[in-house]
Amino acid sequence: MKVLLLSDSHGLTSEVDIIKKRHEDEVELMLHCGDSELSSTSPQLSSFKGVKGNCDFGSDLPNEIIEDLNGQTLYMTHGHLYNVKVTLMSLKYRAEEVNAKIVCYGHSHVAAAELIDGILFINPGSIRLPIQRRQKTYVIIEVEDSHANVKFFDVSGEEIQELSNDFMI
Numbered sequence: 001m002k003v004l005l006l007s008d009s010h011g012l013t014s015e016v017d018i019i020k021k022r023h024e025d026e027v028e029l030m031l032h033c034g035d036s037e038l039s040s041t042s043p044q045l046s047s048f049k050g051v052k053g054n055c056d057f058g059s060d061l062p063n064e065i066i067e068d069l070n071g072q073t074l075y076m077t078h079g080h081l082y083n084v085k086v087t088l089m090s091l092k093y094r095a096e097e098v099n100a101k102i103v104c105y106g107h108s109h110v111a112a113a114e115l116i117d118g119i120l121f122i123n124p125g126s127i128r129l130p131i132q133r134r135q136k137t138y139v140i141i142e143v144e145d146s147h148a149n150v151k152f153f154d155v156s157g158e159e160i161q162e163l164s165n166d167f168m169i
Contacts, residue, residue: 001070002026005139006048007033007078008105008126010055015127015155016044017119020140022157027140029067033106033124034078053078053106066098069143072169075100079107079123088121097118102141102148111137111163113150120148120169127155135160143169 004027009016016038018036020030024047032055038045040061052061064077075095085108095103102120110132111125125137135154142149150165 001028002140002142004030005104005122005124005141006127007124008035008109008128010035010128011037012128015045019107031104031105033076035106039156051076051078054080067100072102072143073098073100074104079105084108088116092119097126111152113165115167119169122145123151
């Protein structure tokens, strides 16, 4: 199963549309990790399942989403409620509570994918205001059994090889 993962678009609309159209025929699920600053009924988010970020004032989006990806549990939240700018420990505890093997989050704007105690943590970065790199990033993750292929892309659709990786979960 292939999943498109965005976060921290902070009001962008044309970029979200471009990325969505670029990948809509190859992915089965589109997720937004929060801080879209768009209404949940906006046309840009119409194909996405999303969560509420700290900048999504008045949003009716949920704080978390749990999805089954071919037998692997994915947990998604924005991250501000778990202090992810300092540590992933609280988020790891929540992932363990819901038996998640994949955790998707945003908030820090730092693009990263890492395996911690058998749980894959993915932050797609930001397509508006990236931190620790100049590329504005998003992710496509492909999950098959206990294998996850995580590919990072810049907004123009070019893969960022040094961030992309395969993981056993």
